[in-house]
Amino acid sequence: MSINILDKIKTIKTLNNIAESGLNVFNKEQYAIDDNCESPDAIVVRSFNMHELEFDHNLKAIARAGAGVNNIPVEKCTEQGIVVFNTPGANANAVKEIVLTSLMASSRNLFAGVTWTKSLADEGDQIPKLVEAGKKQFVGKEIKGKTLGVIGLGAIGALVANDALDLDMDVIGFDPFISVDTAWNLSRSVQRAMSIEQLFANSDYITVHVPLTDDTRGMFNVDTFSIMKDGVHILNFSRGELVNEQDMAAALESGKVGKYITDFPNENVLKMKNAVPIPHLGASTKESEENCAIMASRQVKEFLETGNIKNSVNFPNASLPYTGKRRVAAFHKNVPNMVGQLTTALSEYNLNIADMVNRSRGDYAYTMIDIDNKVNGEVLPGLSEKLGKIAGIVTFRII
Incomplete structure (x- = not known):
């Protein structure tokens, strides 16, 4: 169990190089950046593998400056009441640009053409003539x-x-699971596929932007390739x-798949015919790293100071306007009468509830209660002990 006091200096630990613009979110009057701290209030991380780490009881939040959280033991964090944040959308433009770049470059055989051209480095004055003679092997096709x-x-x-619509492509x-916010931002000219099989059957190019789950693992396989265009x-x-x-190696060898462009090279991919292995550059831009760092830091700061949660992968999102009152x-576990037990504990102190929010996510839930009365002192005498005895509470704070 932990208690957060607003005037206490909070410690932020980083496990990777985090853009300075992100760390600047934490003002020096309230926060200390200490990469060697063994008991931080929060951790900001990029790709560092955290699965073997033990977490101190003081740790309240981990923020991944990026979208994927495979490097974080999310289930373990949930059991210990540690909020795990990610930064969806912060690197979206960077990934979009490399997708469209790769779409065009692979269609025009630029990757293979450049590699071949560099192999002519020792041919001296013959290079222009050899280029003209050899360029026909790299004839591509337009995406328009x-x-x-x-x-x-x-x-x-x-x-x-x-x-892609602006590049005069037809888009399916x-x-x-499209969200309302995304639907508002999506052009009406994007055609809706009623099934993934319909998309497979009608696409000349396919780009995938889904998380890895039991349902999506191996979704590109011999059966789905059979539906696609040659x-x-x-x-x-x-x-x-x-x-x-x-299955991909076989499809490339037969020509069923013309090109496989991937940001995740490994030994198998490097041996595939017509595979274009990119060294995981999708979000590797200065702007993306800064955007992710700023977004991650802001989410951590908001949570530590107010308890509000946005973009958590293991806690429910929940927000209340923060007015400076005790919160x-x-x-806690998502079981009956948890909110009742919390409010009963507060009522024993003759405290009025000004506002409250309760959100659930699977087996767990998150409750914030604002106390209307002006309360002096750090903690109401005995309240933390009383809350700590409620069965089903994983962790709590009095802000």
């Missing part, structure tokens, strides 16, 4: 008028779809495991 299938219309997929989108180009800037690599924030 072709059909792009976009699987997953979140922050990245929607940007790719909209910009498939996303059974020579289709597949772009994967989401997760390598979305593709059955054995009880509790993470």
Whole structure:
């Protein structure tokens, strides 16, 4: 159990190089950045593998400056009441740009052409003549008028779809879980596929932007390839495991798949015919790193100071306007009468409840209660002990 006091200096630990613009979010009067701290209030991380780490009881939040959280033991954090944040959308433009770049470059065989041209370095004055003689092997095709299938219309997929329309492509989108916010931002000219099979069957190019789950693992395989057009180009800037690599190698060898462009090279990919392995550059831009760092830091700062949660992967999102009054924030099992027990504990102190929010997510829930009375002192005598005895509470703070 932990108690947060507003006037206490909070410690932020980083496990990777985090953009300075992000760390500047933490004002020096209230926060200390200490990469060697063994008991931080929060951790900001990029790709550092945290699965073998033990977490101090004081740790309240981990923020991933990026979208994927495979490097964080999310289930373990949930059990210990540690909020895990990510930054969806902060790197969307960077990934969109590399998707469209790869779409055009692979269609025009630029990657292979440049590699071949550099192999002529020792040919001296013969280079121009050799280039003219050899360029015909790299004749490509234009994307204008072709059909792009976009699987997953979140922050990245929607940007790719909209910009592909501006490149005079026809765009088909498939996303059974599209959010209202994304739908507002998506062009009406993006055609809706009623099934993923419809998208597979009608696309000249396919780009995928979905998380790795049990349902999406190996979604590109011999069965789905059989539905696609011959020579289709597949772009994967989401997760390598979305593709059955054995089936992909066979499809590339037969020509069923014309090109496989992936941001996740490994030994299998490097041996594939017509695979374009990119060294995980999707979000590797200065702007993206700064955007992710700023967004991650702001979410941590907001949570530590107010208890409000946005973009958590393991806690429910919950927000109340913060007016400076005492606030009880509790993470607990999603079972009956938890809110009743919290309010009963407060009522024993003759405290009025000014505002309250309760949100659930699976087996857990999060409750914030604002106390209307002006309360002096750090903690109401005995309140923390009383809250700590409520069965089902994982962790709580009095802010």
